[in-house]
Amino acid sequence: MPQEKSHVYLRKRAFVFFIDNIIINTGTAGSEQTASLDEERRAQKGFPISELLMVDSVSLIRKKIGSSLLAIQDETLNSVVTLAAIEHGKGNIEASRAHIDGAKRIVGIRGGLDQVKQVSPLTARMIAWVSLLVTGSPQYAIQDDLGIGDGVGPTLQWLLASSFLEIQDPVVDALLLNREIGDILTRLRGIFHQPNALSLIGTELHDLTCFVVHKLLLIPPLQNSPQSECLRCAIALYMLIIHGTTYYTHTELANSIIQRLKSQLQPLAGKTGSVFFGSLQIWVLSVTIISATDPTDIQWLIYAAKIAANAMGLQCWDDVVVHLQSILWLETERAEVFRQQWEAILT
Numbered sequence: 001m002p003q004e005k006s007h008v009y010l011r012k013r014a015f016v017f018f019i020d021n022i023i024i025n026t027g028t029a030g031s032e033q034t035a036s037l038d039e040e041r042r043a044q045k046g047f048p049i050s051e052l053l054m055v056d057s058v059s060l061i062r063k064k065i066g067s068s069l070l071a072i073q074d075e076t077l078n079s080v081v082t083l084a085a086i087e088h089g090k091g092n093i094e095a096s097r098a099h100i101d102g103a104k105r106i107v108g109i110r111g112g113l114d115q116v117k118q119v120s121p122l123t124a125r126m127i128a129w130v131s132l133l134v135t136g137s138p139q140y141a142i143q144d145d146l147g148i149g150d151g152v153g154p155t156l157q158w159l160l161a162s163s164f165l166e167i168q169d170p171v172v173d174a175l176l177l178n179r180e181i182g183d184i185l186t187r188l189r190g191i192f193h194q195p196n197a198l199s200l201i202g203t204e205l206h207d208l209t210c211f212v213v214h215k216l217l218l219i220p221p222l223q224n225s226p227q228s229e230c231l232r233c234a235i236a237l238y239m240l241i242i243h244g245t246t247y248y249t250h251t252e253l254a255n256s257i258i259q260r261l262k263s264q265l266q267p268l269a270g271k272t273g274s275v276f277f278g279s280l281q282i283w284v285l286s287v288t289i290i291s292a293t294d295p296t297d298i299q300w301l302i303y304a305a306k307i308a309a310n311a312m313g314l315q316c317w318d319d320v321v322v323h324l325q326s327i328l329w330l331e332t333e334r335a336e337v338f339r340q341q342w343e344a345i346l347t
Contacts, residue, residue, distance in 0.1 A: 164190030
């Protein structure tokens with residue numbers, strides 16, 4: 001076995017042993033650690049900090065596993081999730097997954113994610129989010145829209161936005177959406193299109209993003225409704241855009257969502273019967289272009305955007321932004337990226 005693979009295998013087996021011992025015997029640091037990992041990854045300078053964090057995290061876990069009480073503390077969970085991010089950043093996917101699985105087992109011992117949140121909202125927040133980013137799919141269930149059950153919970157804004165479901169939304173109605181997607185879009189339009197929407201900052205925006213992205217990705221693909229499937233994927237991408245990077249990069253998650261979305265763009269372009277289908281196409285293409293990192297994807301998407309813009313007679317950013325605002329729009333600093341991209345497309 002090559003030396004590097006041998007090291008990965010040994011780390012993975014050692015971690016499984018740690019977690020098994022926890023089973024038998026029965027905040028803030030974590031976020032700072034994973035944030036520094038993302039900085040390393042974007043700088044592409046290797047992982048000098050990661051090596052130190054790995055030593056610290058493994059050392060902490062070794063000290064904790066002798067006690068069933070200490071082994072399931074928040075600090076242990078933070079270290080386990082940090083190890084998952086480190087291994088994922090190095091390309092050691094199996095080892096990363098072993099850490100995520102171990103964290104899930106610890107969460108289970110503690111009675112579920114909601115029980116962890118009662119003790120440490122920061123730890124629960126990091127576990128759910130990093131697990132999603134490094135695996136590319138939700139690792140925890142969600143609570144229902146009333147906040148009942150175990151899993152990632154809705155925010156106060158989401159709960160209050162239920163009032164918008166009682167009002168007929170002409171845009172949502174015209175798009176003939178799957179009911180669940182329509183409800184999600186209606187709530188978010190209600191939240192983002194309010195005058196005080198920009199007050200959504202920090203943990204509030206993160207928690208809303210975490211819940212909405214989990215909710216969207218837990219919905220099975222909607223192949224019989226291209227507009228619903230495009231929105232399922234594109235709303236997740238849009239939430240990631242306005243959220244920005246927290247704890248760890250979301251690039252790989254975004255790219256995997258884009259691959260699901262691409263196959264539905266052509267069927268969406270063929271939808272007729274309402275002006276809002278054109279607006280939706282422009283919105284979906286805009287969000288996908290901003291999210292994409294693969295040059296081939298970007299080139300293909302820009303070509304599709306030029307065709308759509310020409311068909312709709314769009315000549316400048318002011319023409320475009322009207323369509324974006326008609327679907328879903330939050331006026332943040334990220335709006336400038338959309339403007340720059342469209343000015344390049346239209347020139």
